[in-house]
Amino acid sequence: MFEADGSCRPHYVQLLEMLTSLSVEKLEQLQFTTDKAQMAMGMTFNVYHDKQGIEKILHLDIVPRIINAAEWKKIEAGLKQRIYALNLFLQDVYNEQKILKDKILPKELVFSCPGYLKPCEGLTPPKGIWCHITGTDLVRDKDGEFYILEDNLRCPSGVSYQLESREIIKRVFPNMLSKLGVAPVSNYPNRLLNILEYLSDKEKPVVGVLTPGIYNSAYFEHSYLAHSMGVELVMGQDMVEVKNKVYMLTTNGLKQIDVLYRRIDDTFLDPNVFNPESLIGVPGIFKAFKSGNISLANAPGSGVADDKAIYAYVPKIIKYYLDEEPILSNVPTYLCSDEKDRAYVLDHLQDLVVKETNAAGGYGMMIGPRASGKELKTFTRLIKENPRNYIAQPTLSLSTVPTLVDSQLEPRHVDLRPYILYGEEIEVIPGAFTRVALKRGSLIVNSSQGGGSKDTWVLQH
Amino acid sequence: MLSRVANSVYWLGRYLERSENYSRFIDVNFNLMLDLPPNVKEQWEPLIRATGDYDLYTSHYESFDRETAIYFLAFDKHNPNSLISSVTNARENARMVREILTKETWEKLNELYLFVKDGADKETWKSEGAVRFFTDVKYGIQLLYGIADNSVARTEGWYFSHLGQYLERADKTSRILDVKYHILLPSADEVGSPLDFLHWTALLKSVSGFNIYRRFYGKIDPVHIVELLVLNKYFPRSVFFCLTNAEICLRTISGTSGKGYSNSSEKRLGALQSQLEYQDVNDVISSGLHEYLDGLQIKINKISDTIHDNFFKLNSTFTNQKNIQE
Structure with a gap:
């Protein structure tokens, strides 16, 4: 909200005026009603390893985060470019592998990605689209620029919170949105349904959302999306594959399903091809997918493109396929598998953030400046044992937004996750799921680790 | 669905x-x-x-x-x-x-x-x-x-939930009536006594049927109470009323109109419903109230099992069905 010199950034002025005009009691009251609204709506997520009270509410802070039109224009263009290039990469890497033959990317690195699925070789998904739904994480550093932190191509969650949060905050500050010209986000379910239906050649395809079930942490989102698109919410047990087609078991017999927005991981999709222990998938679904009788969003195998080691090469991937400079930069990344990089990382461990290449949710990472001597030692050992598994990045100073904590507004670090849909064209939804680290000074915004959220306002002008 | x-x-x-x-x-x-x-x-x-x-x-x-x-x-x-x-x-x-x-x-x-x-x-x-x-x-x-x-929209889901509700209610009404069978009076002379009367009144109240009973039958008489709770056509908690409505739900779900049946659930439920439709209370009493109610409960359970087989069972027999919608 503020510049380094303490002045308020222009697009925040009206919000700041309004906030300062409100008493602390009023702010607390608004926060209280927000909590209540979330409870009543059942906007809950499940926390793993926590048998007691498995349904929890993701804290929604009432102070919105604002992104001005110029910032957004750049983010939008940058994300479209990136997703377009990543999709070309996926098509190439599972087919001709030109990028490997041209030695832009080391073969061993690609093939050692857990997200690289051999059964997908030679496959072209319907309309040539692999990554239909992406939720890319960005951060704004002290230089004011947005950087790409992670490409999430594997069932990213949070979009339902973005939509429901807007519904709540709309009621908290009813006049501000139209006054500032905030872009609406509510037609997301429509757009999502459009891109899903686009994947089938049938006039009125049968679409479903595949969920692992009510104990999954994102179950609220799965049922929310099915409900708001008006499609079936299915579980693996509801489907069978017969002669390369997938059918739902209904009270009226078998009904063919044409498109699945699947919210389960690749390796659980089909026990016949991937993890044989999986009980939440559908035996035979991969065969049906290969025969072109069912579309899956995102396509299995997309995960290879969001491996943290591949991430380091995305600027090169963009250059290779599009012959363009990346509009949005990566955070500088050191690959521990690279000898030179590794030596640097081990020397500068206390200044860097170390991440496991295939972990998510803020797990498996170490923040150098805040790590204890013991943690530093552990990670030194881990990196030496399995360098392929780790990358390191400089510690960024994530931007902050005022947040209501203990009855006062205090700066808290935030990140940004906009959602990108790839159908007939690529669209970036003008809004985002902003996660906020509620602990003072903390940089970890993941909901599983004590993070909250904010409504994100993208200004149209 | x-x-x-x-x-x-x-x-x-x-x-x-x-x-x-x-x-x-x-x-x-x-x-x-x-x-x-x-x-x-x-x-x-x-x-x-x-x-x-x-x-x-x-x-x-x-x-x-x-x-x-x-x-x-x-x-x-x-x-x-x-x-x-x-x-x-x-x-x-x-x-x-x-x-x-x-x-x-x-x-x-x-x-x-x-x-x-x-x-x-x-x-x-x-x-x-x-x-x-x-x-x-x-x-x-x-x-x-x-x-x-x-x-709630009157689609399949509505009828399935009401099918469940009516079968459950039919079972529970029969059980409430059965409570009276198990309540012991201090001696046989007490039949028809104020204490007996108290029991029957409580029973009627438990199904919100006391006032309805009064309007239909007047004086408290066990035979009429049995009639109200088992065979009455108008009382929404009577076993007959529940079975009749459960049958309507079931037929709406499978789209069967007119006479006859199109699956084994309809067959069983229809048979039980018609049995009650053509019985009078003396048939019930003469077969022994407790035994009669017991028989009803067993039949209702069987109907529920059959519904399970016809509509919910997820097994390989599904794949052999002719009924595949492309």
């Missing part, structure tokens, strides 16, 4: 009805006991027997005192049919199919669940507030029905 979803909705209907009936059972027995003459002992054992969970009860508890009985019927999580188990199951089923419920029904059901859970945490069975608690549960469920009636 997905078979799994239909199954959840069917059981949502059954568990809600069960919750309401258990609240009624307890509420009424409570009131009955409060009305008893000073020298007559409270009887909770008949209620436990009527629920069909007598063996489970005696394997855990020895005495049939009020507190233990209420705890068992309402708050014991080890009793799969207790109020708290039923409400929890109703909510779990609703959670599985939340995408097809209306916002208000889900929110009210969630509130009801939290209310019952809170009652368990506060050990309501020990307190004076117990009577009030069960009345509130009953009203909470009726509110839910009211909301659903005005906001």
Whole structure:
């Protein structure tokens, strides 16, 4: 909200005026009603390893985060470019592998990605689209620029919170949105349904959302999306594959399903091809997918493109396929598998953030400046044992937004996750799921680790 | 509609009805006991027997005192049919199919669940507030029905939940009537005595049937009470009324009109419904009331099993079905 010199950034002025005009009691009251609204709506997520009270509410802070039109224009263009290039990469890497033959990317690195699925070789998904739904994480550093932190191509969650949060905050500050010209986000379910239906050649395809079930942490989102698109919410047990087609078991017999927005991981999709222990998938679904009788969003195998080691090469991937400079930069990344990089990382461990290449949710990472001597030692050992598994990045100073904590507004670090849909064209939804680290000074915004959220306002002008 | 979803909705209907009936059972027995003459002992054992969970009860508890009985019927999580188990199951089923419920029904059901859970945490069975608690549960469920009636689309899901509800209610009405069979009068001379009268009145009140009975039949007479609860065409909790409506639901689901049947559920349910349609109360009494009710309950269970086989069962026989919609 503020510049380094303490002045308020222009697009925040009206919000700041309004906030300062409100008493602390009023702010607390608004926060209280927000909590209540979330409870009543059942906007809950499940926390793993926590048998007691498995349904929890993701804290929604009432102070919105604002992104001005110029910032957004750049983010939008940058994300479209990136997703377009990543999709070309996926098509190439599972087919001709030109990028490997041209030695832009080391073969061993690609093939050692857990997200690289051999059964997908030679496959072209319907309309040539692999990554239909992406939720890319960005951060704004002290230089004011947005950087790409992670490409999430594997069932990213949070979009339902973005939509429901807007519904709540709309009621908290009813006049501000139209006054500032905030872009609406509510037609997301429509757009999502459009891109899903686009994947089938049938006039009125049968679409479903595949969920692992009510104990999954994102179950609220799965049922929310099915409900708001008006499609079936299915579980693996509801489907069978017969002669390369997938059918739902209904009270009226078998009904063919044409498109699945699947919210389960690749390796659980089909026990016949991937993890044989999986009980939440559908035996035979991969065969049906290969025969072109069912579309899956995102396509299995997309995960290879969001491996943290591949991430380091995305600027090169963009250059290779599009012959363009990346509009949005990566955070500088050191690959521990690279000898030179590794030596640097081990020397500068206390200044860097170390991440496991295939972990998510803020797990498996170490923040150098805040790590204890013991943690530093552990990670030194881990990196030496399995360098392929780790990358390191400089510690960024994530931007902050005022947040209501203990009855006062205090700066808290935030990140940004906009959602990108790839159908007939690529669209970036003008809004985002902003996660906020509620602990003072903390940089970890993941909901599983004590993070909250904010409504994100993208200004149209 | 997905078979799994239909199954959840069917059981949502059954568990809600069960919750309401258990609240009624307890509420009424409570009131009955409060009305008893000073020298007559409270009887909770008949209620436990009527629920069909007598063996489970005696394997855990020895005495049939009020507190233990209420705890068992309402708050014991080890009793799969207790109020708290039923409400929890109703909510779990609703959670599985939340995408097809209306916002208000889900929110009210969630509130009801939290209310019952809170009652368990506060050990309501020990307190004076117990009577009030069960009345509130009953009203909470009726509110839910009211909301659903005005906001839920009349599609397959609605009929599956009502099918469950009506079959459950038919079973529970027959069990409430059976309570009277188990209640012991101090001696055979007491038949027709004021105490006997008190029992029958309580029974009618437990199904909200006291006023209706008065208008239809006037004086309290056990034979007429049996007629009202089993065979009456107009009383919405009579076994006949419930079976008739369950049959309408079932036929709407499978789209069968006119005479005959199109699946084994319709066959069984239709047969039982017609049996009651052409019986009079003397047929019921002459075969022995308790035996008659027992037979009804067994048949209703069979119907439920058949519905399960016809609509919910997820197995390989599905893949052999001719009924594949492309």
